[in-house]
Amino acid sequence: MSTYENYVAQFGQFKKIDAFAYLDYLKSHQDEPRKHGKVVLVTADTPLKASRGEGKTTTSIALIDALRSRGIDAAAVLRQPSMGITAAGSKGGASGGGKASLTHPELVDWGLCGEMAAIAAAQNLLVSFAEKAIDDGSLDTIAVPRVSETPSRSLRRIRVDEGKNDVSERVVLTPTCELMQIVVLSRSMQEIGTRVSDMVAGEKDGKPVRFGEFIDLWRITNILTEAVKPAYTETMQGSPVYVHCGPFANVSIGIPSLVSVELACARHDVVIVEAGYGTDAGAQKWLDIAAREYGAQWPSAAIVVTRASTWRDNPDLRWRYPFHVHRLESLGIPAFPLINLWDGEDGQIPDLRRQASELEFREPIMGNLFRDGGEALVNQLDGFVEALRGDGASAVPETHKGMDILEDVRWIADSAYGVPAERVVMRDGFSESLEAACALCRSLGHDLNDYAVVAVKSPATMTDDDTAPEGSRSVTLKKVEVHAGAGLVQVNLTSSLTTPMPKIV
C-alpha cells in the first residue's frame, strides 16, 4: 500500500481524501515519491444571459480523457455543483454530459458526500451563535447571512423573529458564503479555525465584533470534519477527477479548493482546473486572488471554451471572446481557444478556423464533446502538449497587498474587462460604503488594502453594458463588503444584478 492510500477513504461511489494531512505529510517527507503537476486553467467566454454554460466541465472531462489516451497523466479538479442551482432547474447540473461524463453525475449534482450541506450547517450555526450573542448583550447586529442548500425566491428578503425584534435578513445559496471561501482558501483545519474566528459577526456599540470573541469553535470544526476532504471520482473512461467546494464565480471566488488542486498536482503531471463562468470571473479570480495572493500555482496554459453561437451570434458581444484569449496570452499564459460544437455545427469548422486565424489565435481546438468525448480532441492537442513541455509557468506576478483598494479595482476593470480607470465610476453611496469598510478594518487592527479584491457582478457581463462601443464602456462601483475571515474585500460592480438566491423553474 502506498503512503497516499493511508489518506484515502471510500465514501460510497466516491473516495474522500484527507488532503490536509496528506499534503502535510509530503511537506515533512521530502523524499516521498510525488509528482509536481502543472496547472492548466479551463475557462470560458463570458456566457450569454440565456446560456446554460459553454461546457467547461464537459471540456475538462473530454480533455483529460484525450490526454490520458495520449499517455499523459492528466487529472481534472472540478468545483462541486450547487445543488441549489441544479434543484432550481436553471442549469442541468455541472458534471459534464454525453460521452464526456462522470461515472455518477447524479450523485455529484445532488449533494456529493454532503460537503456543501455541512458548510451550510456550519455557516448557519455561526448565525445562531451571533443570535445568542445578541441575547447575551454582546452584539447589536448580525453581519453574516444565512444560507440555504435549496433555492427559494421568497428567501431573498425575510424578516426573522417576527412579532418580537423583526430583523430583516437575506438568505443566499451556500456557495456564496464567506465560510465557503474560507474552506477554499485554507490549508489546514487550524487555518479554518483562525479564519472563522476572524470573521466579523456583527457590531456592538458601532464596533465590529469577531466570532472568535464568543463562539465554541469546536462546534464549527466538528461539522466540517468530512467537508474539508476533497472527493475523488472518475470519468466514464476512468480518468481521475477531484471535486471540492463550489463558490460561485460571479459573487465569490469561483474556484475549487486550493488543497484539492495541490493534491492533484502531487499525484498527476497535468492538472486541469475548472474556474467558474467566463475568463472575467473564475479565471480572473484564480490568477489575481488564488495565485497572486494565496500561493496557488500560476497556470502553465489555459483552455478558453466557447460555443460557436456565444462567440459569434451577437455582433455587439463578439469582442469578448478574443479579448479573453488575448488577455491570457498577454499574461504569458498560452491560451488555447476551444470551440465546443453542438449538433449540426460540424459544417462551421472551416469558418471558425478562418475567424480564429484572422484574430491571430493559436490553432483552435474544435469538437462536439458531448457526442464524441475525448476522441474529438485527441488529435488536436499537439500544440497544447508542446506548450506544457516548457520549464513551467512564469513567475507569479507580485502581490497587490497594500495597493489602494480603489486602484486595485481600477486595475481589474482595465486588465480583466478592458475598461480604463477614467470610466470606472462610483455610484452614490459607494464612497461611504468604502469608508465604512476602511473604518471596520481599522477597528479590527487591519488595513483594508491588505485584502484581496473579489469582484461581485453578473456572470453575463463585465461592464455596465457589454454591448456598448469599446470607447464608452464603463464599470460602476456599487458597494463594498469586508470578509475579514477570508481576507477578502467584495466589491459589487456594474449595473447588472447578481442573483445569489434564484427561484426554481
Added chain:
Amino acid sequence: MSTYENYVAQFGQFKKIDAFAYLDYLKSHQDEPRKHGKVVLVTADTPLKASRGEGKTTTSIALIDALRSRGIDAAAVLRQPSMGITAAGSKGGASGGGKASLTHPELVDWGLCGEMAAIAAAQNLLVSFAEKAIDDGSLDTIAVPRVSETPSRSLRRIRVDEGKNDVSERVVLTPTCELMQIVVLSRSMQEIGTRVSDMVAGEKDGKPVRFGEFIDLWRITNILTEAVKPAYTETMQGSPVYVHCGPFANVSIGIPSLVSVELACARHDVVIVEAGYGTDAGAQKWLDIAAREYGAQWPSAAIVVTRASTWRDNPDLRWRYPFHVHRLESLGIPAFPLINLWDGEDGQIPDLRRQASELEFREPIMGNLFRDGGEALVNQLDGFVEALRGDGASAVPETHKGMDILEDVRWIADSAYGVPAERVVMRDGFSESLEAACALCRSLGHDLNDYAVVAVKSPATMTDDDTAPEGSRSVTLKKVEVHAGAGLVQVNLTSSLTTPMPKIV
C-alpha cells in the same frame, strides 16, 4: 463474499446499507440465509424538564455489549441524533458515553453521512416547488414548513418575501418534518415517491392540492438517494449498531426507520430498538403507530431506563415510572426496569431494589453504564435472556384504522397517560381544527379516521399537569394537523409547549 455484502458500501468511518434492495432480495429469495431477530424496545421514564436524557443510548450500547459477551448475537438500532440539538448545546449528543460509546460518536452527532441534511434539502425543495406553484397560480397557500439543520430561535416565526407578499412562516428542526416521517415509514423509494406525492402542498380556492399534482418527483428522490440507506457503525467493544433517521418523539414518531430495524432483524438474533424520550412518547409510537399500523414487529421485551433521581426525587412525579413499567407488562411485553446510576449512587442499590420489589417490578437491572459499560450488566441479564427465549412476541393488537380519531386520542390518553376519557378536554378551537382536518381529508378522497394518530406534546409531560393528583389529571386537545403523505394525523395535546426550534445555549 456473502450476498449481504453486495448491499453494503463503505462511507468513511461508516458503512451504508441499501436496506431497500437487500430486504427486497430476501423477500424474493426465501432460501437465502437470514436471521429472524426479536425486537426489544429500549424506552425510558418520562424525563424531567431539566433532564439531559435518562441514558437510553448509553443503555442500548451497554446492553448489546453485555449480550454479545454472553454469546448472543445482539445489535442496536439507534436514531440519528439531531445535529440541531447537539449544536444547540442543550444535549451532549446522542451516541452514548463513557465505556458505553460508539467508535465515532463525534461523527454520528455532527451529521453522520449527511442523511438528515439531505432530508432537510428535500423538504425545503418541496417548499420551493409550492412557491413556484403559487407564482404559477396553481396554489394559494403553503402548508409545509421549512426546516433547518441548525437551531435558531429567531426562525420560530419568520416573514418571507418581505416587502412583497410578506408571508408568515415557521422554520422547524429537520427531525420534525413530514418527509422525515415518510422516510421512517417507507419500505422502498417508490413508496417514498407515492407518499411525497400525497403530501398536501397547500390550498387552491379552499381545496387541498397534493404535491404530486405539480412537482418533478425525481428531483426529490435524487436528493434522497443515499439518505434512505441506514448507516452501520460499532460500539467501542465492536458490537453492531445501525443508525437511521431521527424524528423527534414528542412532536413526531421518535423511532428509527422501519427498514433499519428489519435489516437488523435479518442479520441478528436480538435487536435493541431505541425509541425517543419516555414510554409515553417513542414507545407509545412504536407500539401504536409502527407495529399496529405499519407492520413493524411487536417487541418481545422492553427495557425501561430511568435515573434514580428522575424516578424518585420529585414525589409528585414518582408515579410515572411504575406507570410505564406496568403499562408495558399489561400489554404482554416483559418490561425490565433499568436504573442508570451516576457517580456516587452505587450505595443506593439496596434501596432502589426494595422500592422496585414493593412496586412488583421484575428484578431491576442496575449499573453505572457510563463508567462500566456492558460489564455492569452482563451478570444481571438472566431474566431478560429468559424472557426472549419464548416463542416470540404476542400477536400485534388490531389496527385502529377506521376508529373515530377522537376516540383514538381518548384511548391513547387512557392507555398511555392514565387519563380517562372524561378528563380529555377540548380547548376552544379544537373542534374547528378537527372539522377542518376532516374536510381536508374528504377533499383528498380519504377518511381522517384511517390515519394513525401522532400525539404532539412536550417530552417532559403527558398530561396538562403531571404533578396533579391522579384523579384530577387531564389532557387538553389543542389542534389537529394532517400529514396525508405519511398517513398520520398529528394532534397537539396537553397545555405544555413543544419547542421544535430551540435556541443555542
